[in-house]
Amino acid sequence: MPGPFANLSQLVQCSDEELESLVEQADFGDFVASRDLPPLRERLLRLERERGITELHRRASDKVLAAGARLVETPRYIGMQRCFALSPDGRHLAIASNRLDESHGGDVRIWELATGRVVGAVGFETALVGSTREPSCLQWSPSGEWLGVILDQVIIGVLRTFAGTQPSFTADVTRRWGSPPAWGVIHPKTVENTGHLPAWCWSPDETHLFISTPGPDGALGCIVPFREGTRVNEDSDGIRWCPARLDGQPSKSRPHTWVRWSPDGSRIHGYCKDEFVLDPNTDPKPEPHPSASLIDVRSGDLQYRFDELKLPVAFSPDGASLAYGDKEARLAHGHTSRTVTVLSKQADVSIHAVEEYVWSRDGRRLAVLITGYEYPQVLVFEDGKFLCHVDLKRRSFGPSSRSGDLGRWAWSPDGSMGACLLREGAKIELWKVGPSPKLLRRLEGAGRIDGLAWGADDTLVGTGHHDIAFWDVNTGQLRFQTSLELEPGRVPPPEDWNPWPDEVARFIPTERGWDFTRAQPDGTVVCPPGSRDKLEPRLMFSVAGRHAWPWRWAVGTRHARWEDPAPFPVAPQEEAAFEERRVPVPEGETLEARDARHGKWGFLKQYQAPTRPLDHYRADPVFTHGPAICRANLTPYLGKGVMLRQTQYGTWYALGALLEVSDEGILLHPRAPIGSYRERLLSFRDILWIGPAVPLETPEG
Structure with a gap:
């Protein structure tokens, strides 16, 4: 990689006068967006706050955008957000959502945490995207170059994360043996070969996927080779079914609810919410119960199935530890399921119910969110030993996420701090975690938020069904917050009012109706003059598909311009309202x-x-x-x-x-x-x- 296009430390610390000289002398031929764009953007944002948009913003935009960039609009309205996944480097959040009318189609969007804006989007016109029924329907590959998502509750589609293109790989393997057995439904023909929502995961080297689904001869899941440009089904070459024998006998286990591949590639661990033996001749019929299991990748057999599991449950990131239990919090060995310690006894607390288990990224620390008989609190363990409890002063946890992708506690990337979502006052508390926890600050504006993720760039993101917010954890300030739901009193406008019927309508409410807008990839923005102030903050160029560059800085250059809408009269209503x-x-x-x-x-x-x-x-x-x-x-x-x-x-x-x-x-x-x-x-x-x-x-x- 060539050296920086400019002295980055000097760029950040220089005066406004020195900044102009530095930008003019910089060698943009050596500009690397991932390294150079964030500090340049931050310095120009400071200049804008002090002096407004200047000629320097336009000159810098002309140079940064010369290599090519796509204009992306952060939407004003979308349907319900269904799935969430933080990128491995913590700089981007992927979200799968419905379309606004919720009748068909959906989108996967990539948000940049540092700016709180969308930098990439892929739309699906007919396919249902993601699911709220189970976690992990949306997953980044370990390198972050690929993103997998469940389509139509059955198919796994994999796309290049920052390319903005449709999936280049699909796996559809849950239909033949994954449909409910004939004895298990009233009308089996109606669900024959329809498939099911599969739990799945990436191999650590990104060469395979594991998909948990019933297979031939009692198999429980298959290992599918991942090759760009292929479409995989049950008959494809290279699929290896896991027989899932337990102690040499067919396990007859149900598919997993959640799975992960161990970092060393040798094991696949996961849990099932409703385990029961798939045997019509069993009498009395077994009661569904949670279970955890471990698959040996080489043989495809189960190393164990732990039927005494109690929800909630959370494996550590490497799968070496398993935290579980509702009334009594326990820690088990993830490779054997044997109990290591009873966490609640270590903490010497009476637990009414465990709400969540949340591991730090390195797996050393575990936060246990409990509702005690007196008040809620967070118990923190380090390397399996009780460290401290976080006193919430008798306040309750915020609402829980329906998908389960994000929780009400989020660890900082290094595990030294935690963020807790509270119901009272719609606040988030940031804590320094140690033997004596210390409250650092409270973040405002967490109404309708039900999940937290702590990413890179000192950013905490909160999500809800229709809301998203980004905070700077150092200052407590909101970087961006928006509701993605229509304002009360509004419904989506008629389809025949959209001047661009072949595109998803974008619109802004006015006193008497709607203004329709269009942001074109080349930087041209069609918008009536009266709504431009509302649209402008949502317009960003996506540089290298990953980094947001404000469109407003480029207005006046060849890269960005406003355009008035062409006449598109709609026949007026003749009858009275x-x-x-x-x-x-x-x-x-x-x-x-x-x-x-x-x-x-x-x-x-x-x-x-x-x-x-x-x-x-x-x-x-x-x-x-x-x-x-x-x-x-x-x-x-x-x-x-x-x-x-x-x-x-x-x-x-x-x-x-x-x-x-x-x-x-x-x-x-x-x-x-x-x-x-x-x-x-x-x-x-x-x-x-x-x-x-x-x-x-x-x-x-």
Whole structure:
């Protein structure tokens, strides 16, 4: 590697006047992005804070981008984030997510921790990406050059991490023997050859994958050769099935929930949440239970299966140790499953429940998050010996991640500090961990965060279903934070309003509708003038596919420019947004019929019915989940059209006329899509947000 393009230490410490001279004299022919871009970017950010964007920013951008870079937009809105994986060097976080409408497709995005921006993305138009059911559906290879992800709950796809291209390798081996056995389902033909969600892992030399799935003759998983450009199935050459014999007999074990390959390449260790013997002739039927096991790579047999396992569970990074147990925390030898020590006895605490086990990166330290009979706390062990407990002052842990990829405790890369997510005040506490733990600082802004990862560049990242935040652990300052969910009162715009129908729509809300935007790889950004301030912070050039360079610094050079949208008129709606309708009252109505009418229509005689599709409206004002959704706030809108979003899992919106408001809920016509038809009213507790419907204006250009 050539020497630095400039004196990096002098670059960081110099004055603004000296900086200009250094940049002019620098030899950008020797510029190496991984080494030189971060310090140059940091120095120019400081200059921007002091003087704004200068000519020096433009000159430096012209030189840095001359070798080529792609413009990438950090999205404003995406669907639910499903899987998370921190890169081996701790500088990038991969996230698999749904599309906004959650009906089809998904994306894998690469976030740079130092800037909190997206530097790469791969979209899948029809395939479901990742899963929230089990951990490790998204995994980096040991070198970080490859990224594997589960597609459609069955296939493992591997892509070049920083190339921005579709998977160049797939493995689809869970269908033939992985489908549920005929005796295990009511309608076996409906699931025949559909496959299952597999646990999988990389070999340490990146030449193979292990995929845990039933195989021929009772096999439990297979070792698949990894070669770029190949598509592997059960009939492919080179697949080696692991017979998984235990003490010379078929183990009849269930596939793993989670697996890893040992660093020396000789063993594969993992656990299964619901182990039971797959034998229809067994009577009485065994109860499902967790188990841990170890596969010898050479023979493919089990070295042990540990059926006394209790969740939660965590193997150390090298697989040499196994922490487990819910009421009693234990440490076992990862190669034999024999108990090494009872951790809870060492700490002399009474445990109501163990929440999580979290190993440091080097495997020396173990954090045990417990709920005691009095209050929660974190027990810390070093080399299997009790070190200390972190006193949380009777505060509870934050919410837990659905996928299990990230936890509520994160170790610093060197294991000397830890971060703990707390529920009270939506805060994160940073601790110096030792015989006498010391609270370093509290980080604000952790609302809706349920998982933490401590990466390189002094960055802590927090993730949630629809949120992501990046903190500088040295200062406690937020580097970037965003909700990736639509604002309350909004639903995705109509598809025919998108000026670029062949691309995923990007849009920014306006008072009367939406502004559609387009960021092209060459640096051209199409955006109406009124929304440019909102879009600009999310625009970054991806240099070498890994490093973010602010697009705004290049405006005025050949690399970046704004462009007004071309006219794209949408036919205006001819009918009025609402129509006055009367509740039908038959002549000579009986008391019984009147009561039935009141039950269906409330007590109104007329109401305003929305006439357009739901996505042609927004809600304003908006009342959000909690005390604000109440009778007093909603009564003024009786007989009016309203929009709402329900709180059930998934994305469910409703548009209709508000016919009745009680102390407990509302009567909507037509009924909301999700809810019990035995219940006349939609309960307030099932509404995420609600407000009177306001029609949107169609785009004009």
